[in-house]
Amino acid sequence: MPLTATGQLVDGARAADTAIVAFNVITLEHAEAIVAGAEQAGRAVILQISENAVRFHHGRLAPIAAAVTALAELAAVPVAVHLDHVQSPELLHAVEGTGISSAMFDASTLDYADNVSATAQAVDWAHARGLWLEAELGEVGGKDGAHAPGVRTDPAEAAEFVAATGVDALAVAVGSSHAMTDRTAALDFALIGRLRETLPVPLVLHGSSGVPDDDLVRAVRAGIVKINVGTILNVAFTGAVRAELAAAPVVDPRKYLAPARDAVARTVAHLVTTIS
């Protein structure tokens, strides 16, 4: 299937009153597992590569982007590829020619005026190339961005931010927190509803690994359109690796990577079936 554009998957989910799930890719096995899980469930999916993942790959986007976009093109379901949590304009500019159709530009740790200015420049650059751009609005003066525990997005400020920057979607702070390994986050559903009423663009939930299944479903009903998931895949991946290594003195990495990939695929299939 040809590579699908992120904007098309987000628009389709919004029109259908559901959500598209975007999963973080670190290794080739993550991407293979996410596509396998999406195919098992018969759901479209977004593969996202973060700036941190690019850093892990020695700062090079091109090799991992080539592998991920090739897998997306071979998938039996629609798959888009997205660059996530980009802080560096140089890395944003490196998406040109990779097949990546969108990015999340993360200037949320800057103060409000600087976030608006940096995000507006990123939007202008992206839109001139037909790319879809998501951004994040952090607490004014906040050091940890929008997804630190306790931070909330103010609807009026968010509306002003969207109008001033021209972003295609907004990551909102509604109670989730990045990198949780238990699913105990408590979302503010009333705030999600107010943000949906106030903002003209789709809402994105980050840090979704910490949100229980039922609350992810409620969040979609309240107005979330894109759900970003990372850590829960690594809980599955590393748990399977640990179990294999504890069971036998294996040397061949395929002996533990294959069950890890299967565990991630099962997690992906479960989440996309639950959410959409």
Ligand code: G3H
């Ligand atoms: O942008 C990526 C997501 O926000 C992933 O968050 O690892 O807490 O699921 P998570």
Ligand code: ZN
């Ligand atoms: Zn995130």
